[in-house]
Amino acid sequence: MATHDVDSAAVLTHQDMCRLFDLDDDDLPTSNGYMIDIWNSSCTVADSTTFQHKSIKRLESDWQNEITQPVQPHTHVSFKDRTSSDIDNYAMTLLETAALAQDKMEFQALVKVIPWSTFTPSDLVKAIRMALALEAPLIARKLAEQGQKYFPTHSEINKIARILAAPTAKSVRPTTRLDVKANKLWITTNREAYKGKWVALHDGKLIISSQTFSGIAAKVGDIKGKGILVTQVT
Amino acid sequence: MLLTTADGDIFATGRAPYSYRPAIKDISNRIILQVEIGGVLVEAIIDTGSPYVVCPPYFSEIIGLDSASALESIPFKVRGIDMRGNLYRVNVLFPAEEGDDLNVDATVFVPDQEWREAWGEQPAFIGLTGCLERMRFAVDPENDHFYFGPS
Numbered sequence: 001m002a003t004h005d006v007d008s009a010a011v012l013t014h015q016d017m018c019r020l021f022d023l024d025d026d027d028l029p030t031s032n033g034y035m036i037d038i039w040n041s042s043c044t045v046a047d048s049t050t051f052q053h054k055s056i057k058r059l060e061s062d063w064q065n066e067i068t069q070p071v072q073p074h075t076h077v078s079f080k081d082r083t084s085s086d087i088d089n090y091a092m093t094l095l096e097t098a099a100l101a102q103d104k105m106e107f108q109a110l111v112k113v114i115p116w117s118t119f120t121p122s123d124l125v126k127a128i129r130m131a132l133a134l135e136a137p138l139i140a141r142k143l144a145e146q147g148q149k150y151f152p153t154h155s156e157i158n159k160i161a162r163i164l165a166a167p168t169a170k171s172v173r174p175t176t177r178l179d180v181k182a183n184k185l186w187i188t189t190n191r192e193a194y195k196g197k198w199v200a201l202h203d204g205k206l207i208i209s210s211q212t213f214s215g216i217a218a219k220v221g222d223i224k225g226k227g228i229l230v231t232q233v234t
Numbered sequence: 235m236l237l238t239t240a241d242g243d244i245f246a247t248g249r250a251p252y253s254y255r256p257a258i259k260d261i262s263n264r265i266i267l268q269v270e271i272g273g274v275l276v277e278a279i280i281d282t283g284s285p286y287v288v289c290p291p292y293f294s295e296i297i298g299l300d301s302a303s304a305l306e307s308i309p310f311k312v313r314g315i316d317m318r319g320n321l322y323r324v325n326v327l328f329p330a331e332e333g334d335d336l337n338v339d340a341t342v343f344v345p346d347q348e349w350r351e352a353w354g355e356q357p358a359f360i361g362l363t364g365c366l367e368r369m370r371f372a373v374d375p376e377n378d379h380f381y382f383g384p385s
Contacts, residue, residue, distance in 0.1 A: 163321050
């Protein structure tokens with residue numbers, strides 16, 4: 001999907017418009033872009049000199065709008081009569097389209113302009129999942145923060161926000177210092193002899209080796225919190 | 235000796251040795267650090283291109299991660315393979331050889347068990363978003379030292 005330098009609207013290509021509104025190719029005039037402004041519930045046709053009444057009628061029909069006048073180039077088509085539910089559904093459709101197209105820029109632009117306070121918590125969760133599928137964790141985090149702001153008692157939103165929150169780092173004085181240097185030295189010294197094998201080390205001393213991680217786990221047992229390094233020698 | 239800023243403020247509160255060698259089936263050298271993920275000491279690759287800390291699929295069993303506390307069924311591409319797994323909030327400890335350890339409350343991705351074979355025997359990855367993004371870190375390639383501290 002094409003993107004332009006806009007921060008308040010999504011700009012769609014001819015192909016996107018045809019797909020979203022179920023229009024035939026020749027129903028829409030050629031244009032550099034079609035701007036869908038979710039915030040103002042409107043559609044603006046950019047750089048079009050041949051946008052015909054027939055096309056608008058198709059849009060009109062699609063949106064059940066009451067536009068009756070032919071549209072001139074750069075005419076602003078209002079969808080003010082539409083219900084908030086229609087707009088929400090449309091916004092989510094645009095978001096899904098951007099996500100499916102793997103278009104992070106478009107997705108981010110849409111996330112910025114969508115008024116999330118009017119959406120449902122499940123819409124937000126859906127948008128967060130879309131952002132994560134796009135491998136855009138910072139967008140997902142922003143969405144989760146908005147979710148917490150608008151739906152502070154929603155347990156799913158709170159869980160997601162906690163998981164995606166910015167990490168916190170704290171210095172702690174070690175009670176028992178792990179001898180990571182000795183472990184590293186053992187690996188360096190024994191690299192050739194144990195190459196490809198899994199080893200369990202404690203403070204630079206070999207506990208056991210195995211061909212597989214499972215082999216180590218079976219022999220050593222629970223390694224959690226015991227300062228035992230389990231690694232494969234490479 | 236730990237690092238300070240030009241003003242004399244502490245930049246890094248801890249230092250640990252790292253290995254500079256290839257990981258499995260990889261010809262490029264990686265910065266491989268010993269870290270405790272969920273209390274389990276492992277070697278992990280510092281990977282600023284990764285959006286999370288990424289652990290091998292068998293980790294959920296070892297650490298005892300509870301899927302009820304996870305954001306489940308998230309798609310994520312690991313080394314070109316489309317996997318699916320859970321996101322958790324897990325403690326990652328950077329043990330120091332000198333100075334203080336660093337405790338990071340991090341976002342961790344663990345692929346589902348069905349990806350165990352596809353994962354192979356790669357180590358864990360320490361990613362930028364969800365972990366490194368909120369800590370100070372610096373590398374001394376002369377001595378293979380990794381410096382860290384809270385931001």
